[in-house]
Amino acid sequence: MLDAAPAFVAFERVQKSYDGENLVVKDLNLSMPKGEFLTMLGPSGSGKTTCLMMLAGFETATHGDILLDGVSINNIPPHKRGIGMVFQNYALFPHMTVAENLSFPLEVRKIGKSDREQKVKRALDMVQMGDFAGRRPAQLSGGQQQRIALARALVFEPELVLMDEPLGALDKQLRETLQFEITNLAHDLGITTVYVTHDQTEALTMSDRVAVFDDGRIQQLAPPDELYEKPQNSFVAQFIGENNTLDGVIEEIKGNTCIVKLDSGEIIDAVPVNVTKVGERTKVSIRPERVEFNRDRLHDDAHTLKAEVLEFIYMGDIFRTRLRVAGTDEFIIKTRNAPDQTRLKPGEIIEIGWLAEDCRALDA
Ligand SMILES: Nc1ncnc2c1ncn2[C@@H]1O[C@H](COP(=O)(O)OP(=O)(O)OP(=O)(O)O)[C@@H](O)[C@H]1O
Numbered sequence: 473m474l475d476a477a478p479a480f481v482a483f484e485r486v487q488k489s490y491d492g493e494n495l496v497v498k499d500l501n502l503s504m505p506k507g508e509f510l511t512m513l514g515p516s517g518s519g520k521t522t523c524l525m526m527l528a529g530f531e532t533a534t535h536g537d538i539l540l541d542g543v544s545i546n547n548i549p550p551h552k553r554g555i556g557m558v559f560q561n562y563a564l565f566p567h568m569t570v571a572e573n574l575s576f577p578l579e580v581r582k583i584g585k586s587d588r589e590q591k592v593k594r595a596l597d598m599v600q601m602g603d604f605a606g607r608r609p610a611q612l613s614g615g616q617q618q619r620i621a622l623a624r625a626l627v628f629e630p631e632l633v634l635m636d637e638p639l640g641a642l643d644k645q646l647r648e649t650l651q652f653e654i655t656n657l658a659h660d661l662g663i664t665t666v667y668v669t670h671d672q673t674e675a676l677t678m679s680d681r682v683a684v685f686d687d688g689r690i691q692q693l694a695p696p697d698e699l700y701e702k703p704q705n706s707f708v709a710q711f712i713g714e715n716n717t718l719d720g721v722i723e724e725i726k727g728n729t730c731i732v733k734l735d736s737g738e739i740i741d742a743v744p745v746n747v748t749k750v751g752e753r754t755k756v757s758i759r760p761e762r763v764e765f766n767r768d769r770l771h772d773d774a775h776t777l778k779a780e781v782l783e784f785i786y787m788g789d790i791f792r793t794r795l796r797v798a799g800t801d802e803f804i805i806k807t808r809n810a811p812d813q814t815r816l817k818p819g820e821i822i823e824i825g826w827l828a829e830d831c832r833a834l835d836a
């Protein structure tokens with residue numbers, strides 16, 4: 473498993489303050505094995521770029537250690553860390569051709585001319601830009617420039633590459649193509665990557681693990697499926713994907729189930745995630761696609777609640793239905809558009825249910 477592999481990149485109790493007063497990174501502990509593709513995901517101002525800048529060496533940590541291959545790099549200047557970088561608007565040198573842009577990091581590293589030419593050619597081929605060596609950046613589209621920026625970060629064969637919203641400025645289709653290319657390249661070359669985005673789909677589709685940031689802390693660090701299916705707190709449950717929440721109070725906790733009395737009066741079972749005591753307030757969370765309303769598809773021991781259909785939206789591949797249930801008008805269910813799937817009508821009264829294991833009692 474990932475945790476057992478020796479750390480290639482490690483943050484140990486790292487804190488950062490810009491003004492000597494407020495910590496924008498509060499207590500970061502993170503350990504990445506070689507070859508991992510890790511994404512830092514989180515709202516604006518949560519500290520993602522700051523973490524990347526500390527790893528790159530452009531900012532210093534106020535407290536704690538950052539280690540690369542087991543060695544503290546706190547006192548190593550950026551250009552000696554051997555890290556490749558791509559940023560959202562990391563400008564290419566406008567007066568240089570594409571080939572000269574790529575050759576530059578090699579010249580800085582005192583690589584000889586014939587080696588340089590060979591490496592530049594290989595890096596350009598890697599991002600399918602071999603025919604553009606002689607152009608200047610202004611003569612390229614945004615996506616092509618971003619490909620060159622990627623090639624420039626890879627040309628000196630770094631073991632670690634940092635990317636900060638590298639696809640932020642591109643349209644959806646190009647983003648998706650490049651997402652695929654970046655992950656393939658990183659895996660093929662065995663590069664360890666720290667990727668920053670606030671696009672959750674991008675994070676889920678590209679990463680081996682995702683670190684969800686909020687308020688200078690990692691709220692959860694997990695592979696994409698675990699993050700989506702087993703959020704550890706209300707912030708992660710709300711931030712990743714769509715989610716229904718019902719407010720209530722813990723009535724009883726027994727091992728890995730608990731009984732919740734909803735504010736609307738109903739009693740349901742849930743998995744106690746980060747609630748610890750009877751009487752504690754909780755937000756119970758259920759994914760829209762885990763809710764069932766066809767009687768014959770309901771599990772025997774599933775709970776049922778009465779619901780009124782408020783809105784039915786046909787979305788092509790799925791149906792999205794909004795319900796009034798347990799005191800909320802914002803309960804969403806999603807069902808696959810299968811030939812035998814019922815299309816609900818506003819005003820209908822139905823019974824909905826789910827498995828207790830899909831229902832998580834989280835902090836209020
Ligand atoms: N150079 C700086 N000087 C002072 N404060 C800074 C500096 N850079 C960032 N901050 C502050 O630190 C906090 C974290 O900023 P950071 O850029 O790391 O967030 P982020 O997660 O990358 O956000 P975004 O998604 O908007 O890029 C913010 O409150 C920001 O205002």
Ligand SMILES: [Mg+2]
Pocket residue numbers: 520521522636
């Ligand atoms: Mg940022």
